[in-house]
Amino acid sequence: MKLKNPWPIYFKKDVETHYCPGCGHGIVHRLISEAVEELDVGKRTICVNPAGCAVIAYNYLNVDCIESAHGRGTAVATGLKRARPDLFVISYQGDGDLAAIGTAETIHSANRGECFTAVLINNAVYGMTGGQMAPTTLLSQKTTTTPTGRTSGNDGYPLHITDVVATFKGVAYAERVAVNGPAAVQRAKKALKNAFQAQIDGLGYSIIEVLSPCPVNWKMSPIEAWKWIDDVLSKEFPLGVLADRRPKAV
Amino acid sequence: MKLKNPWPIYFKKDVETHYCPGCGHGIVHRLISEAVEELDVGKRTICVNPAGCAVIAYNYLNVDCIESAHGRGTAVATGLKRARPDLFVISYQGDGDLAAIGTAETIHSANRGECFTAVLINNAVYGMTGGQMAPTTLLSQKTTTTPTGRTSGNDGYPLHITDVVATFKGVAYAERVAVNGPAAVQRAKKALKNAFQAQIDGLGYSIIEVLSPCPVNWKMSPIEAWKWIDDVLSKEFPLGVLADRRPKAV
Amino acid sequence: MIVKILFAGSGGQGVISMGNVFAKAAMLDDYYVTHISSYGAAVRGGTANCTVCISDEEIASPVASSPDYIVALNKPSAQSFINRLDPGGQLLYNSDLIDSVPYRGDIDLFPVPANTAAKTLKNDKAANMILLGSLAKLTNIIKTESVHESINSLFEGKKKAAVSSVQAFDYGFSGFPFDNEKK
């Protein structure tokens, strides 16, 4: 019999991930490794790893990796790409990382149209540090720092960072996807490939925001987490293409 | 004979400003002092002074003032207002201050709807430090760090920070004005008063962006600088109300 | 006197609570006591452990590289921690989830059929308190009343949970040592 899903060559073999059961990070890692393989850029890929649950993504992704200080992934990616424009650069970041402490770097690298791809894992919490409020935490959502639920009065509103950068001319491609089901995963992969292709074509900044389950901090089962993405999270953060400045095919 | 323009009580007397001839900062200072007087909040005003040409605004504004680290005016203002919600707080900032190094603080204080007013002096350069590129510098504009003119490829596009924050629910009022002529100045004052009133009414964050001449760094006469605002700068940054979430009068 | 106990299991098994209850009871008995649990990336993937040190003088370090007692709630933890046990140390484990433990000749093994016991008590979540009762009996340093008080303060406001936890604790205490055929 033939193996229908051969091991992605840019995913390390025989490592157990440290992620919690049902966590979205693992799925996105796999999609990235598949996409760089299919687009044949894996050998010249550098992935910037964030401070966040994905801090040791390098243990799983079988491409060159570099660690970034919390929030500075896009700055590191900028440095990489400016020094070696021939490389393929991914900045993998959490929502806290990219949209809180890294806000300035995100906004300005997008506005400059730096030619790399940001992958934003929006799990509506700070996973790594134990489930604190993230910029993307929903109103009323309970986290360890919003014990009675996020309120707009004290904590502000869920921040739509991808929508913000999507308005910038430097952004070639921006899409929001989810990974809570087979179809969603397929769409997510398509989106990643669109963004990666935009980078390969030198069109500028691209960003894929992924609504990603964090069952542990949401205090749900993995299945409930999927459902919550459909029923609640994606209502605040609707899926879809937010910017597409790729030249139209003729 | 009677003096038709009595000295604004919240402007210090008998001090020569350090600003260059024709600089917009002086006009905006005066408008602020007039507005706090007219709205009767001067005695409980704290103005956060930026690092920028207005670093010593406290030498001119006759209200309590505090210095902020470069770009952190809105963070300082947040601290002030959270500790003393009864005070009237203004964060006076340049475009470099508010939209480059202070981007994260700007975005998040606006998104939280912190109840103070940001006054953004957009002079399309870093005045204080000698005319380097600002986030608002126009494409092709020559500055001391874009000696051949800003290019989107290397430096990105003029950043419309006020438009960005205007999309946030926490923002009660946002308007872009100019101070290049008597009518513009009157409109600017009106805008400041709208924003201030929104703060007084506890409605949230308000921001007034002022297109402000910097003749020295634009290498123009003050009159030419006025004209450049009309002909060029305001084409990139159109004047007008960008957000108005004040409850409608009935 | 200093006694060092490591509690280990998987995330949802109430490992940290066991440590907390026991440590607080030691405090009520006026011992010096420390409690420290694993945190951060180490707890991704669902393992959890904590260390409690109880002493009649100041405790130098809350960390125990070689504890005197290990309480293991599932097999992976028994396997990964058993080698850290001090020679002459005692391993207390949930024999319903741990069919066998790696061989070490220099330690004592105390199987507790905690899940079975919990079923008997009609309280699925009580396995940890049953084990704690057994531990209290085995260590014999903390008054049972103190543990009761500690359990009650942990479940402050949740009376029913408190009562059934105390019951489970007592069951584990009085039943110890359990007869265990698997041993």
Added chain:
Amino acid sequence: MIVKILFAGSGGQGVISMGNVFAKAAMLDDYYVTHISSYGAAVRGGTANCTVCISDEEIASPVASSPDYIVALNKPSAQSFINRLDPGGQLLYNSDLIDSVPYRGDIDLFPVPANTAAKTLKNDKAANMILLGSLAKLTNIIKTESVHESINSLFEGKKKAAVSSVQAFDYGFSGFPFDNEKK
């Protein structure tokens, strides 16, 4: 030997260029030389000044709290800097813009009608170079050819400007000391 010269005027008067040209000429004459100009908030509001130190040995500090020479291009600078001049120092000033200077008995005054001279040369912008010529004559330490070379390198590529600047410099040099009725 060390000579310290302060050049002061308003923003557009070419004060910093004067200092640069003179300092670079000193370099060509193989002197040790430093040049430092005011910067930052101090230059808002349109004043400008710079200090040049020329010496035959290493220069300890480019700052001159009490310069030996002051070249003042407008009245406010003459007024604000005259008191810093070393006793026995020399004040060279644009007498077309400075009708009088505050009294100090211990210094020498050298008025130069630089604007009038510039008009004579039909070169409105030449006042600073005229003053520089006079300074070169007065100080008598730098070769005129070195100043010429320095001017040429300042205006590299702008031949016309270079030629007229050299001309202005020579005019100021040879005309010095100027007869000045206002004195």
Added chain:
Amino acid sequence: MNKEFMSGNHSFGEAAIRAGCKHYFGYPITPQNELGEYMSEHLPKAGGVFLQSESETAAINMVEGASAVGARVMTSSSSPGISLKQEGISYLAGLELPAVIVNVMRGGPGLGDISAAQGDYFQATRGGGHGDYRTPVYAPASVQEIADLTYKAFDTADKYRTPVMVLSDGLIGQMKEPVVFPKKIEKLPEKEWALRGMGSGPSRLMASFHIDPAVIERHNWKLFRKYQEIEKNETMYETYMTDDADIIAIAYGCTARIAKGAIKRVRKDGIKAGLIRPITLWPFPSQIIKDTASKIKKYIVFEMSTGQMLDDVLLAVEGRIKVQFHGRPGGAIPTPAEFARIIYREYQLESKS
């Protein structure tokens, strides 16, 4: 007197609230997350404000704002986050604004690890930001001391109008111990110097900037004199069995408790070892070191670093006697047995020589 069983991180929070702290601005980072979490639950109940800032940088500048209007205010972080606060701390020092900054140190440099470490000693004690300033630094060695020193830190901050740091580490932050809290302060005296809007008076100003360096120089010397005053009044340390000691260990924070355990062990073998435990790291208790130097054979400095406090010890010792260093940097946690071994070894070396 109510004994509670609490973690160091929670105790920071509870002690701060009891000291009258009503405002906390901070950003999560392991191993001190529980402090912010505690504040998020308890500060609003105490009529205060908990705000999770967008970054450590924002937090320290929010602290500036709240302190400027007279509030008792706290921020906390761990090593990388404290690095990000350095500019802001320098501003607080320059503006003479009181605030309490907690650093629950972890292994570095870089992202390092989340275990306990003591690699930020230099940064904490030498005014880690730019310019000439110092911040008093308290180094608790137990959960009880976290409570006591946090409480005290607020007083010191207000008394001298200065930011104060409490320098702890992941071990003490994460550890639970019995703790008795000081009484809650109900009303604090008003701060005359605070901004409050000019009201009926003249307008006030808080700025560290000045165009004229002479003004800044005067300000620096003023700060310097203040720091001398703090050195005179606020130095704290503990000694343990130093009276008859031949060899003295010097250690702070969790390293000191481990060293104390080691000393108990070696004392059982008749080895005359003692301990000096600096409780304030700045001001550093140099005098007690100078005083004991003549009576003993050797100091051993224990740190969870490659040697930072060591400099302060050497500065105090001035070459009079030998100083041995034993360090475990980067998050490695030493054991009493390990320290005891070192003491044995050094003791034997001394006996031989």
Added chain:
Amino acid sequence: MNKEFMSGNHSFGEAAIRAGCKHYFGYPITPQNELGEYMSEHLPKAGGVFLQSESETAAINMVEGASAVGARVMTSSSSPGISLKQEGISYLAGLELPAVIVNVMRGGPGLGDISAAQGDYFQATRGGGHGDYRTPVYAPASVQEIADLTYKAFDTADKYRTPVMVLSDGLIGQMKEPVVFPKKIEKLPEKEWALRGMGSGPSRLMASFHIDPAVIERHNWKLFRKYQEIEKNETMYETYMTDDADIIAIAYGCTARIAKGAIKRVRKDGIKAGLIRPITLWPFPSQIIKDTASKIKKYIVFEMSTGQMLDDVLLAVEGRIKVQFHGRPGGAIPTPAEFARIIYREYQLESKS
């Protein structure tokens, strides 16, 4: 050999370009703006990249990226901006990434002033960020030395895979002097360790993080040994008239040139004064101080601060002889006459005693 007349700030730029630096990331701040401006004009012409970053924080992290792929890269700032870079510098040290960081110091703390100062010595020499690390620090005293040491800084950075700081100040940065530049490097050797995409090899990794503290501890000791190596090989200093000196001034950067001027003055009156000028601040030239200590009566430490390098001098002197300090903090610029007065005074005190 082409002598040019250039400012210190421009010389930083030109020297860097000649040293093969192709990438500059930085944010404006007085008194070092001219450095970035120079780069914006000249780097693109040299086939490089000038990028004005959105902040100092962003800049230092861009440096990380460019350095990681093997580029020679520079960033620069002044005191407050350098504070903001501390986290990033700690990462560079942890990741062992070479980079040259220029600090043109100004008066602090806080916003301070834009005059020259030396208040960032501690921050520069003690690894101002979190964790155990050091960065070599070069302290130029002239525009010529800015050129030479910047050039050298790139070599040192690459040789030891470490960030290197050039610590200057507003006076030397703004000052113009004649300067002769080193030859332009046309081709640099490849960096084996750099990331470049895995290509046909295995994937590579650059990270300072590890879950296991034992790994970080090993890494810390590895760094420590590297720093010992640097201390052994890279210490630089200048002595001036120390051979027959009774009294020696110790000063660096612009303070050293002022001190040299003062020594020339007092020598005319027969006062046997000399100068030790540390050129590397870390590693600090302790040995020459130890060597001279026995031959002279006193050291005088001159700094434009309230006393920071002073600690390193005291650590070297170990109490053997007296050390007098004279400081001018916060941007005040001392004069040779002032320093000469101090030398006279101290000399007389010594003669009397």
Added chain:
Amino acid sequence: MSKTKNKVVIRTEYCKGCGLCAAVCKKGVLQTSENLNKQGYYYMEPAEGAECTGCMSCTLVCPDLAIEVYSE
């Protein structure tokens, strides 16, 4: 379709028992085992008798690359 023979294999040591694969499998092929793996999870296993169609849904959603699907 039903003629194609497919087989699903769980890499049990890598499985975290999240159950997502089972949730998406329309054929009910996957079920939770009674045993823990070394990581401490009740891993998945193919239910006896249930027929895998090789639709690959499970592999798409498995966060831990713990599923291999074979076909002839």
Added chain:
Amino acid sequence: MSKTKNKVVIRTEYCKGCGLCAAVCKKGVLQTSENLNKQGYYYMEPAEGAECTGCMSCTLVCPDLAIEVYSE
């Protein structure tokens, strides 16, 4: 209107000679003086004979609060 008597006064030491007031004055009331003030600027002065209408345009745009307008 023309009956109202208005007067414009320049606080000359504060004026920076930017010329904006003159640019907005429809009546050509303001002109540059031949003298420098202490700050070093050619300050503004009311031209002789020109009649100020008291429209206040100049005061609105003066960045240095250097203009006073009086009316009866």
